[in-house]
Amino acid sequence: MRKPDQIKVCNDTNSNSNKGMLKLRKGLWSPEEDEKLMNYMLRNGQGCWTDIARNAGLQRCGKSCRLRWINYLRPDLKRGAFSPQEEQLIVHLHSLLGNRWSQIAARLPGRTDNEIKNFWNSTIKKRLKVNVSKSSPNNSTDDTSSDPSRDIMGAGMFMSMHDHDLMAMCIDSSLTSTTTTSSSSMHNNPMFIKGHDHFGQLPPLLQNNINHDINDASSLFNVSLGEVGMGGVGGYGDCGILEVPYMMGMENDNTNLGSRVMDGDVNANPTNYMFDKKSANFNHHFNGEIDGKVKVEEVVGLENHWPGESLKMGEWDLEGLFANIPSLPYLDF
């Protein structure tokens, strides 16, 4: 926290409101400043933040006003400690999204990205580390060695690895909304799976859906999920019915994000998904064959690619992805 009476030239290089070297306050907000900003926002609503700062009579840069409003003054903010449900959801979403705090915050009504980020860094991260070190004493606790959520997902601790309810909801959504083999539908109907689950071990709801669809297609399609926590592990397949885009990991440099093995009528070599952080490219290496002869793409019409593989990080339509999973993303206790 900063001292409230600190007055400096605001370092906001983007702001042009301080070209005259206007002295702008920094540090903690006083109740008077809060009141000014609150009143102005309630009267006029959101607009250009530099204008807001000026018109509200605040000696603050627009950036500071924006932050104060978003993180503290907004009327719809939920104050107080995170509930266990929120905590679980944060861990889960973090395992899917990484440090995309704003994306995570968007799924927790009343919570801000800053709040979640702080909570993660101060509380969850520590707790996860403790749990991991307890479960595997040889594990390095080096910050750079691993993401705690990744460890925790691998260890099956803190939050259940087999989060069947969530999985069922996600996959149910994916399956029931997927009826075509087009690549665009694959992009729009993702499945998020974490952990070491196997279709054969999925909860009844999920199994029913999968078996139903797969049987209809007269195809056995078995996906063994890999062992990567971060980014989720899944796969996609398409025997006319089942399409399950892979949800990539996003954080590690050149990390092999896992492998997919398809059994049954469809036999394939492991499919490796690589994400190169430096180039922000997601590379998909697929060596699949069916019955050892026919390449997968010839059967399923994938043309040896799936829509995500050529996408860059920023091109992931996370909103779109979540939009198709009504049960997962929003928490409202």
Next chain:
DNA sequence: AACGCCTACAACCGCTCTGGT
């Protein structure tokens, strides 16, 4: 009571993204 350590979290900083010109 005084001191030091630790934690939580408000706020800043620097960067990227986006839209307008």
Next chain:
DNA sequence: TACCAGAGCGGTTGTAGGCGT
């Protein structure tokens, strides 16, 4: 196309307050 300004994001800092000694 290039440039600029504003918005937004994630990482980091700094300190108030709690707690143990």
